[in-house]
Amino acid sequence: MAELVVALDVPSAREALDLADRLRGLRWAKIGPALLVREGSAVVRELAARGVRVFLDLKWHDIPSTVAHAVTAARELGVALATVHCLGGRAMLEAAVAAAGDLPLVGVTVLTAHDAGGFEQVVGRGVPDLGFEAERLGRMACAAGLRGVVASGAELAILREALGPDPWIVVPGIRLPGEPTGDQARTVSADEAVRRGATHLVVGRPIIAARDPVAAFRRLVEAV
Secondary structure, three states, rough: OEEEEEEEOOOOHHHHHHHHHHHHOEEEEEEOHHHHHHHHHHHHHHHHHOOOOEEEEEEEOOHHHHHHHHHHHHHHOOEEEEEEHHOOOOHHHHHHHHHOOOOOOEOOOOOOOHHHHHHHHHHHOOOOOOHHHHHHHHHHHHOOOEEEEEOOHHHHHHHHHHHHOOOOOOOOOOOOOOOOOOOOOOEEEEHHHHHHOOEEEOHHHHHHOOOOHHHHHHHHHHHH
């Protein structure tokens, strides 16, 4: 069974907490950079006090010592999962793991906003297959000791085969059938992500932008 993570990409802590209270049975919530910068760490503590596991998605990508200090701060804050970016390199990933203690870390491979052309501009070379890139970065992340990776549903099958059954694979870009993809180039439905081996599904707009967020949340809970 996969875990459903609701991305609380809303303008304020009040809205985030109100939504969390409405979504009965919510186990995981993702806090991203916009809400954290605006509201600070208090929103993380408030969610944890409600029994919600906080996935802190800041995608750290910096020199090893800076990332290690950030991971230490996240662990002390009580978050349940955090992201680092695999493009930070092996030394950075290992420093993050050394600082994490019992805080699980997952490494971002290729952002769901990228298509092959966009990723080519980032890395400065031809990228014939984003699946190969995700596999390459995923192998590095797991070799460095991370708990798993973040990847789009398009790369799920190849990652699960390459990494084996144990690593977590966190999948953003989840969409209900017929929904617009927005700024995410590679999306997948919840049931397809589960079939391909996802362990955590991150869902934002299909819930928070729905006419009835509670009903949308229930449909997705059933799908996972």
